[in-house]
Amino acid sequence: MEAGGDAEPAQAVPATARDWAELPLDAIASVFARLGPVEILMGAGLVCRSWLHAAEGLSSPWKHLDMASSHNVVKDKCRSGDAGALRAMARKAVDRSAGQLEVFVGEEFVDDDLLKYIGGRAPSLKVLRLISCFHIRNEGFVEAISKFPLLEELNLST
Numbered sequence: 001m002e003a004g005g006d007a008e009p010a011q012a013v014p015a016t017a018r019d020w021a022e023l024p025l026d027a028i029a030s031v032f033a034r035l036g037p038v039e040i041l042m043g044a045g046l047v048c049r050s051w052l053h054a055a056e057g058l059s060s061p062w063k064h065l066d067m068a069s070s071h072n073v074v075k076d077k078c079r080s081g082d083a084g085a086l087r088a089m090a091r092k093a094v095d096r097s098a099g100q101l102e103v104f105v106g107e108e109f110v111d112d113d114l115l116k117y118i119g120g121r122a123p124s125l126k127v128l129r130l131i132s133c134f135h136i137r138n139e140g141f142v143e144a145i146s147k148f149p150l151l152e153e154l155n156l157s158t
């Protein structure tokens with residue numbers, strides 16, 4: 001056969017389909033450990049039912065909830081005026097923390113109702129950072145802050 005002749009093309013080996021729902025829980029937990037709550041709520045937890053159940057059953061990702069605009073999703077929702085979606089995400093993450101939330105960072109979208117919601121469900125909160133949260137009134141703030149007996153750090157900034 002001459003160089004550059006009629007060689008048969010290599011046969012593609014068919015890839016076996018993966019059923020992501022069959023991954024063991026420890027493997028899913030390992031994936032989630034590398035992600036934050038925002039990423040789990042917006043994508044990884046929506047892959048399939050088993051991943052959703054795994055996300056709901058894990059407590060460690062939900063102890064530290066950083067919803068500042070350093071996350072593109074949060075930034076996009078703030079810019080588009082979709083604060084309601086961010087508040088709903090925050091509520092879902094607070095619920096999944098099952099009272100174990102220790103750190104909450106929120107930017108712009110946090111209001112009195114969300115702060116009170118967190119106050120009623122996060123008795124272990126140690127760190128609260130609110131950035132440019134102009135929808136919180138003094139009365140709402142005082143009411144919510146009294147529900148954080150373990151609070152060690154409070155950061156209010158613009």
